[in-house]
Amino acid sequence: MNSPNATANLTREETAERAAGITLNRVRVELDLSGAPEHSRTGFPTATTLEFDATASETWVDFIGESVDRVVLNGAEQAVEWDGARIRVTGLDAQNTLTVEAVAAYSRSGEGMHRFHDPVDGETYLYTQYEPADARRVMASFEQPDMKASYTFVVSAPAGWQVLSNQRAEHTTPGIGVQTVQFAPTLPISSYITSVAAGPYARVDDEWRRGDQVVELGLFCRASLLQYLESEEFLTVTKQGLDFFTDAFAFPYPWGKYDQILVPEYNLGAMENPGLVTFTEAHISRGAATDAQRAGRANTILHEMAHMWFGDLVTMRWWDDLWLKESFADYMGAHASVAATRFTDAWVSFANRRKAWAYQQDQLPTTHPIVADIPDLEAAKLNFDGITYAKGASVLKQLVAYVGEEAFFEGARRYFSAHAYGNTTLDDLLVQLEDVSGRDVRTWSAAWLETSGVSTLSLETDAEGRGFVAQTDPRPHRLRIGRYDVEDGRLTLRDRVELDVADDTTPFERADADLVLLNDEDLTYAKARLDERSLATVEETLSGMDDALARGLIWASLWNATRDGELPAQRYLAIVRRHAQAEGNIMLLPGVLMNAQFAVRHYVRDDARDAEQRAWLDLTWQALRAADAGSDAQLAWARAFADAAAFDGARADDVRGMLDGAAPEGLTLDPDLRWQLLTALTTTGAAGADEVEAELARDDTASGRTASRRALASRPAAEIRAAAWNAAWNDLTLSNDHLDATIGGFRAGGRRDLIAGFDEEYFERIADVWAERSIELAKRLVGGMFPASDSLEPVDAWLAAHEDAPGSLRRIVIEQRDHLARDLRVRAAQPDAR
Known part of the structure; x- marks a missing residue:
């Protein structure tokens, strides 16, 4: 639904003032979801009772929904003063009981109470998603992380449904076609990590034991996806994680049960609601999956589990310390994967994929320190970014090297003990780390957590022939430098030298090594360049x-240099074509293929792009056919081929042959790969609506319907793209996933000739859509529809004319402008292709 008005955007100052005058103790939430299966019913009754102490005489509670019907304070009815986001409450006593009866709205945007109707079996599924501030779309709340309370949920839902919340069900009252489930009170938690899910979810049960502690494990998904759920591995990783974190943190898992639920149309990878962790259904593969996908899923399971301590047990006071949970969880996801599971290459993937996200984010004009300035909720929503997650995790890896692993974990243990069930700031953590390690952590924090930007390291030689490591934007690094020699065509490690690099130059000699790899073993956070001799060796x-x-x-270094315009895109692509087929690590190969595809479309000069696109298409086809039958590499190349075929129709017959049964031996053509191949055909005009309808009849599922929407919108006709444009902006019935599919179809194949005419209208629309739509949908439109033109003038004109636009809207536009400016700058730096 639409955001009501500006009062929905809470600020740090006003919430701090509210917390100073209000102490929240207990909350009881009663939800009537019994009418959810009725498609025409847009909302549901919700009643919230909040018990709190007050020194203030008045306050407000947050609620966004269809109506507020009653407000009762200390037994007395109050006039309803509700502006669509805030309910004003006056006449507070020292102790207060406030009841708000309202009607909340079912969501299709993944915010609040999301409702999904499964086309496979007609069943209805519900789940909540709140971070950072959407609990108020379900219940009346003090919507800020530092007002923790014990929550009791009472949920009425159709009989036979699974009904879940953070705690165990205490008792269930049956009715005619309805059940009412009351859950045990939670320990003190913030509103944004409370959670409810309801529907005929399939359930898999297990348990984890450690000494006298027994934790019930539940794993849930839609019934129509149960056949694809790899529950054994999911639960194995869960138990391995509970073993690891219990030992590492010396604080028993505090939240009773441990349910995990995979839900449809989810906006995130996962969310750490204690006792009821939610995951995107993208972690369920409807056919083939690579080990890299399974490793990514394990990393996510462990990331969310780390939050049971970092984030849930101890929570940041306000969103400017969001990193206190997300950076730690991102680090712990990789660390625990290596320490406790079979996915021991987690740091390989991290170095090549997660850090690429961080480097990209950190070079934008909107970059910010890891400890960011977050004045309001809109800014918080956009701060779940590569700095907060991946850069923070990278820097923590350096911190572990700085203070020592045992000191790091002992500091964490003391931090949990000192602040359990409370709220903290950065200083609370630094105190513990300094005390246990004896190191000057505050100077380290000032250099790494409180600055922005990424340093670049390179090997240089002075006029006298002496070697040194040069550093831009100097920071203190403890790193290793590897020296490698070529022996019988193989790169062999000669030695690794440990070095402190803090200034703009640090002496170091290559000693005639064929390859010098700066930041070998990936201990620090910096872009590491290859010198010309090393590049030639590579x-x-x-x-x-x-x-x-x-x-x-090395792959990361090549990519960063290409993005920065220092390595010509065609030279980079030549390296990929020469070596990618031999890349045997599935943690690396998908990232290499993705970057190569991006380079073709964004960094190659216009006069060379068609030739490079054709060369890339041919390589993906050849590599697919040459890959070992049934291997992860075969599947990765098949996906890359399908993607390439959407930009060049020269191999349409090969694509069609695969769909008709002539796929390479061993390749599983699951529904998702079939849709990707068919969409390549529709994008190049080699398939039409009839074939899309036939494929949908074959796969009439939620995923199939979303994919068909994209395939239909991708057809290369001006009227088709115009219809997609109008639907994206104007069809308010589109769910989050359907909006993404529509935007994807509109932009498919890079056909600027079909969509450039909408550039001017884009800039006319974005201010209104930001004001009228929820932030989740608005940011998809503003980012996804940004025109990839050959000129910066239109966006510069909009920014100049809208200096008073909301900061979060301007941030998205500024970032998109920077991406476009980089494309244009890197293309202009390329050698002449003729």
């Missing part, structure tokens, strides 16, 4: 290196 022998992490760092 061009010849990259696939002759056995160390997967070292190869990953």
Whole structure:
């Protein structure tokens, strides 16, 4: 639904003032979801009772919904003063009981109470998603993380449904076609991590035991997806994680049961609601999946589990310390994967994929320190970014090297003990780390957590021939430098030198090594360049290196140099074509293929793009056919081929042959890959609506319907793209996933000739859509529809004319402008293709 008005955007100052005058103790939430299966019913009754102490005479509670019907304070009816986001409450006593009866709205945007009707079996599924501030779409709340309370949920839902919340069900009252479930009170938690899910979810049960502690494990998904759920591995990783974190943090898992539920149309990878963790259904593969996908899922399971301590047990006071939970969880996801599961290459993937996200974010004009200035909720919503997650985790890896692993974990243990069930700031953590390690952590924090930007390291030689490591934007690094020699066509490690690099130059000699790899073993956060001799060595022998992490760092170095315009895109693509087929690590290969595809479409000069696109298409086809039958590499190349075929129709017959049964031996053509191949055909005009309808009849599922929407919108006709444009902006019935599919179809194949005419209208629409739509949908439109033109003038004109636009809207536009400016700058730096 639409955001009501500006009062929905809470500020740090006003919430701090509210917390100073209000102490929240207990909350009881009663939800009537019994009418959810009725498609025409848009809302549901919700009643919230909040018990709190007050020194203030008045306050407000937050609620966004269809109506507020009654407000009762200390037994006395109050006039309803509600502006669509805030309910004013006056006449407070020292102790207060406030009841708000209202009607909340079912969501299709993934915010609040999301409702989904499964086309496979007609069943209805509900789940909540709140972070940072959407609990108020379900219940009346003090919507800020530092007002923790014990929550009791009472939920009425159709009989036979699974009804879940953060705690165990205490008792269920049956009725005619309805059940009412009351859950045990929670320990003190913030409103944004409370959670409810209801529907005929399929359930898999297990348990974890450690000494006298027994934790019931539940795993849930839609009934129509149960056949694809890899529950054994999911639960194995869960138990391995509970073993690891219980030992590492010396604080028993505090939240009773541990349910995990995979839900449809989810906006995030997962969310750490204590006792009821939610995951996107993207972690369920309807056919083939690579080990990289399974490793990513394990990392997410462990990331969310780390939050049971970092974030849930101890919570940041306000969103400017969001990193206190997200950076730690991102680090712990990789650390625990290596320490406790079979996915011991987690740091390889991290170095090549997660850090790429951080480097990209950190070079935008909107970059910010890890400890960011977050004045309001809109800013908080956009701060779930590569800085808060991946850069923070990268820097924590450096912190662990700085203070020592045992000191780091002992500091964490003391932090949990001192602040359990409370709220903290950065200083609370630094105190513990300094006390246990004896190191100057505050100077480290000032250099790493309170600054922005990424340093670049390179190997240089002065006029006298002496070697040194040069650093832009200097920071203190403790790193290793690997020196490698070529022996019989293989890259062999000669030695690794440990070095402190803090200034703009630090002496270091290459000692005639064929390859010098700065930041070998990936201990620090910096872009590491290859000198020309090392680059020439890599061009010849990259696939002759056995160390997967070292190869990953080389691939990352090549990509960063290409993004910065220092390595010509065509030279980078030549390296990929020479060595990617031999890349045997599935943690690395998908990222290499994704970056190559991006380079073709964004960084190659216009006069060379068609030739490079054709060369890329041919390589993906050849590599697909040459890959080992049934291997992860075969599947990765198949997906890359399908993507390439949407930009060049030269192999449409091969695509059609795969769909008709002539796929390479061993390749599983699951529904998702079939849709990707068919969409390639529709995008290039080699397939039409009839074939899309036939495929939908074959796969009439939620995923199939979303994919068909994208395939239909991708057809290369001006009227089709115009219809997609109008639907994206004007069809308020589109769910979050359907909006993404519509935007994807509109932009499919890079056909600027079909969509450039809408550029001017984009800038006319974005201010209104930001004011009228929820932030989740508005940011998809503003970011997804940004025109990839050859000129910066229109966006510069809009920014100049809208200096008073909301800061979060301007941030998205500024970031999109910077992406476009980089594309244009890197293309202009390329050698002439003729």
